Amino acid sequence: MFLPSLRTALAAALLLAAPALAAVPTTAAAAGPAPARVGAAVPFTEYNAATSPGTRTNGTVLGPDFHYGSLAAEATGRQAVQLTGPGQYVSFRLTRAANAVDFHYAIPDSLHGGGITAPLHLYVNGTARTALSLTSEFSWLYGTYPFSNNPSVGKPDGQVPHDFYNDVRYRFGSTLPAGTVVKLQVDPGDNAPWYVVNTADFEQVAAPLQQPAGSVDVTRAPYGVDSTGASDVTTALQTAINDASAAGRAVYLPAGTYTVSRPLDVDHVAISGAGEWYTVLTGKNVEFNGKQNPPSSQVDISDLALFGNVGVRDDSNTQDTGFNGGFSDSVISRIWVQNEKVGAWVVGPSSHLTFDSLRIQDTTADGVNLNAANGPVTHAVIRNSFLRNTQDDGLALWSENYGDTDDTITHNTVDSPGLANNIGVYGSGAGDVISHNLLQDTVTRGGGIHVGQRFDSVPMSGPLSISDNTLVRTGQWDPGWDYGVGAIWFDPQQGDMTAPVDITGNTILDSPYSAFMFQNSHAYTGAAVSTPPGAGFAVSGVRISDTLVRNVGTFVFQDQAPGSIAVSRTVATGVRGAGVFSCGAGFSIARGPGDFGWSSSSCAMPARSGLWTYPGVTTFENAGVGAATPVQKVVIMNTATSAATLDPVTASAGFTVSADPLHPCGSGLDATSPTDAAAWCVVDVSATVPAAGITRGTLTVPSSLGRGHRAATVQLVASTDSIGGNGGVAPPSNLALDATMTASSALTYFPGSNANDGNDGSYWESQDGDAYPQTLTADLGSDQPLSKVVLTLPAGWGTRTETLSVLGSADGSTFSTLVPSADYTFDPATDNTVTITLPAGTGAQALRLSVTGNTGWVAAQLSEFEIFG
Known part of the structure; x- marks a missing residue:
């Protein structure tokens, strides 16, 4: 029996269970008022x-x-x-x-x-x-x-x-x-x-929008902006925008393609196109840029598309964001943003900015982030927008130094954020509202809605209202903690969270892990789930009511931080674990009337979690008939809280499995733990195809983790086509990715580990002004044959020369010179990359770079220290 206040939520939930044709679920015809629409009214x-x-x-x-x-x-x-x-x-x-x-x-x-x-x-x-x-x-x-x-x-x-x-x-x-x-x-x-x-x-796309009366057509004299995409129009387009702003006129971009190479500054101007399917700005650094302190104001941009060319996240470049900077009393509507770093990054101070009917897809970072870094962001509205495949938060309120205040996120659809949360709230939360959003399919390290005192945000003051949202398959397993993140979760990582938070009328469906989670920086990790956190900040002031929870994979409430909350009229069905996970964290739930289906409790993560294998598909290109391809690696991890026994890993005909030399698989894996290397292992796979074309197969990883477990599998695909751009020969493996990296000194936030994180945008920098030499040492763990090192700096940096030598050690402690000191020039024309060949026959457990000079800065600097056998 369900309470009357939950009937409409349940009706909508049952409809969502069926395969949906539209991104916006329809609602049932039932007695009483129809449930309010959730998600964006997409076209x-x-x-x-x-x-x-x-x-x-x-x-x-x-x-x-x-x-x-x-x-x-x-x-x-x-x-x-x-x-x-x-x-x-x-x-x-x-x-x-x-x-x-x-x-x-x-x-x-x-x-x-x-x-x-x-x-x-x-x-x-x-x-x-x-x-x-x-x-x-x-x-x-x-x-x-x-x-x-x-x-x-x-x-x-x-x-x-x-x-x-x-x-x-x-x-x-x-x-x-x-x-x-x-x-x-x-x-x-x-x-x-x-x-x-x-x-x-x-x-059904409507006909192109015509030029608004009195506006400036940028393709006509005196601007003559090229709409074919053949030439860079940045200067001419900026001139047209500036002139129109000064004259109080609007700007119109007819149907066409406009190639730009730097951000377009906007203030006191309206810019419109012929529609998202017709007017396209593309190129490098495709961005509309608002002023900061004071912000741009009276900006209205609509009916066009921004297609960037961003394939990797580079946080040193702020010019690859669809909308960037400060905007007040402004409206941005009916814009398609794709292949940018961020859809919109709004930096305070900013007030009364509305984002309406955006379509943001395939970004390498956030969809929209209201970042109160230089001033408060107030009375902003994000509504009726569709976001998919962002690689950070889909939508975020980040009160970095000031508050996000009286901001509203409503009637949006956020699908498949590749990192972090569908919606994230970091600090503040004064008068903010999150309502009627459809949130689906979190990929990793996040949940559907997250409220945290994190990232040096200002303390939450509240109230924060989270109401009438539908969360479907949100939350995901976190490989840094080795357990699942809840659909709605709190993290008082940097301070107690006491602000009032009202969570009401929400529907949580098919969460793979918990519905609600409370975690802090001293929470459990890996298999150590029965040990309560010894310290950490607390959560209080949260009220949860009128919630429907259906088919959660673990718990309704996962309590891993001290604190207290009040819960009423919360109904759960299909709970696969226990109602409450609690292991002495000092967390209490004051239960009100109308709760049902979550009375049980447990102090254990599910032991039945199976093996995790990745990548899910391993592809071999340019395979030669009857000849083995270079090997590719597949990782096998135990995600269970108990040890696993491994049976021999096998592959179907046409593929061969061999032991990986660095992380070979044995007869078993330890219980899950982010710091235990024995909880995971690697196999090497090669393809020997029998005939031209496509050969498909399966890698099978059997284990004994208890009843009900099937063998983990990886799909194998080999093709004799050479479409990989390098003749199908796999590149040599960068051994430094698995090395322990240590530095003689490091500037805060620029540790030595930045030099083997696989990202050219981050870098190690020794303490500024400290005496040379400064060293960076990579310990590979065992003696290995080595042929060269490759050193990089961020691609956007100017030319500089660093003076350095390369030393080697057979035991990781005693070093001798392999390559004597010399000057090496990092030139952006060659991607700021330097290659140093090691003497023939070099073998070492550890390599050390000794830097004695840098013409570009008063410290040693390197973004990647790569080592190849």
């Missing part, structure tokens, strides 16, 4: 290739899967369709008329990183219409945060290939009536080893 109808009625395929349906590093886990709905080889297809029967489509897809990376481009044919009612050009240039990230394009597979807490998806859109030129069948099919010449199709968003 398209969304079809999931794996689950929607009317879809057909002879390919492979992937998922459901929640394992980080798998193609299905990053997909909307946690399912997708994979096509491998000629003749495989997926088709969609339209339920509504449409003249345009956007496909959310994935294809493999090249072996050296940086992506491939491959065609895939599109058919309408059986007739080939076009070959879509798909690319993985803006996908596939590796290494530790903030990640890189350099392929690597290794540590579970940092070297998991991810960010597989991108989007491609196409206009048909005529309206396709309901009942039309649109098909994607692999034809001869469609030479990617595999294609994965997740969703197809079909819509």
Whole structure:
């Protein structure tokens, strides 16, 4: 029996359980008022290739899967369709008329990183219409945060290939009536080893918008801005914007492509295009830039698209963000943002800014972040927007130095954030409202809604209202903690959180882990779940009411921090673990009337969690018939709180498994722990294909983790096509990625470990002004044959010369000179990269760089210290 206040929530929840055709779920016709809409009122109808009625395929349906590093886990709905080889297809029967489509897809990376481009044919009612050009240039990230394009597979807490998806859109030129069948099919010449199709968003795009009366058409004299995309129009377009602002006129960009190379400054100006499908700004540093202190004001930008070319997150570059800076009394609406670092990064002071009906996809960081760094962000509204595949928070309120105050996030759809949360609130929360949002499919290290005292944010003052949101499959396993994150979670990491937070009327469906989680910096890690945190900040002032929780994978409440909350009218069904996880953290729940279905408690994480293997698909390109390819690595991790016994790992015909020399698998794995190297291992796999074309197989990893466990598997795909851009030869492995990196000194926030995180954007810097020499040492753990080192600095830095020598050690303690001191110039024209060849026959356990000079700064600096055998 359910309370009357929960009936409408339950009705909506039952509808959401069925495969949805649209990104916005419909509501049931029932007695009483209809439930308010959740999510964005998007202009398209969304079809999931794996689950929607009317879809057909002879390919492979992937998922459901929640394992980080798998193609299905990053997909909307946690399912997708994979096509491998000629003749495989997926088709969609339209339920509504449409003249345009956007496909959310994935294809493999090249072996050296940086992506491939491959065609895939599109058919309408059986007739080939076009070959879509798909690319993985803006996908596939590796290494530790903030990640890189350099392929690597290794540590579970940092070297998991991810960010597989991108989007491609196409206009048909005529309206396709309901009942039309649109098909994607692999034809001869469609030479990617595999294609994965997740969703197809079909819509009826209106005719181009005409020029507003009195506005400035930038393509006409005196500006003559090129709308073909052939030339850089930044200067002419900026001049037109400046002139229009000074004259109090609006700016119009007719249908076309406008290539820019630096941000466009905007203040007191209205800019509009012919529509998101018609007016496209593209190039490098595609951005509208607002002023700061004071902010730009009276800015109105609408009806256009921003397509960047950002394939990796570089936080030293702030000029690859769709909207960046300060904006007050402004409206940004009906904008399509794709392949940027961030959709919009608003820095305070800013007031009365509205984001309305945005479509933000495939960013390497946040979707929209209201960052009160230089002043408060107040009375901002983010509404009716659709965000998918951001690689940080989808939407965020970050009260870094001032407050996010009286801000509203409402009626948005946020799908598949690749890192962090669908919505994150960091500090402040004074009068902020999060309501009627549809949040789905968190990928890793986050939940659907997160409230935290983190990232040096100002203390929360409240009240914060979180109401009437629907969270579907949100929360995910965190490889840094080795347990799951809740759908809604709190983290008082840097101070007690006592502000009033009212959580009411929310629906939490199919969370893979807990519904609500309270965690602080002293929480449990790995298998040590029965030990309560010895210290840490507390949470209080939270009220939870009128909540429906259905099918959570672990707990309704996961209590890992001290504090107290009040809960009433909260109903849970299908709880797979216990109602409450509690191990003496000093957390209490004051239960009110109407609670049901979560009375049990436990002090143990689920012991039945299985093996985690990644990458979920391993691809071998340019395979020679009868000849073994270079090996690729597959990691096997035990995610259970008990030890696992491993049986021999096997592969199907055409593939061979061998022991990895650095992390070989034995007969078992320790219980999960982020610091225990014996909880994970690596196997090396190669392909020896029997015939030209595509060879498919499976890597099987059997274990004994108790009843109900199936063997973990990895999909293997080998292709004799050489489309990887480097002849199909795998690049040598950078041994430094697994090394222990230590520095003689380091500036705060620039440790030696930055030099082996796989990211050229982060770097080590010795303490400024300290005496030379300064050293950086990489200990590989064992003596190994070595051939060269590669040193890098951030690509955007100016030329500088560093003086250094290379030393080696057989035991990690006694060093001798391998390469004497010399000057090495880092030049941005050659990607600020220096290669040093080691003497023939060099073998060492550790290498050390001894830096004695730097013409560019008063310290030693390196972004990556790479070592190759």
